[in-house]
Amino acid sequence: MRYTRLVEQDQGPGRRMVATFGNGPGSVSRARREVGALIDGDVPEEVAEVAVLLVSELASNAVAHARSPFTISAELSPDALVVAVEDASPQLPEVQYPSASAPGGRGLLLVERLSSRWGAEPTPGGKRVWFELGLREV
Secondary structure, three states, rough: OOOEEEEEEEOOOOOEEEEEEEEOOOOOHHHHHHHHHHHHOOOHHHHHHHHHHHHHHHHHHHHHHOOOOOEEEEEEEOEEEEEEEEEEEOOOOOOOOOOOOOOOOHHHHHHHHHOOOEEEEEEOEEEEEEEEEEOOOO
């Protein structure tokens, strides 16, 4: 289990954090706490709740499917919160539309429905999945 905070910057018009997590128990909850700490008190409560939920979904996907350490970057500006999760799997995710009785498979569907925008792209070491939550829309 590994956790490393790489950067945190509280100066300028926005704030940014980058942290790398191991692929083990507790990584997803630590990822939620890091993003939650970045935005605490600076975004409406309903935006913070959605942000933490979507971080949990993307971090859980990295743990379950990539089976590698993952890095979360988050940037808070006056207009938006952008969060990205990078992992070592080159497989780009696809939104699933499971039946009501299916036990899982709804993570990216939540990201698609709750974020202002989202996307996924290959990186030299795997992939990056990101979402944006608009702060002016609330």
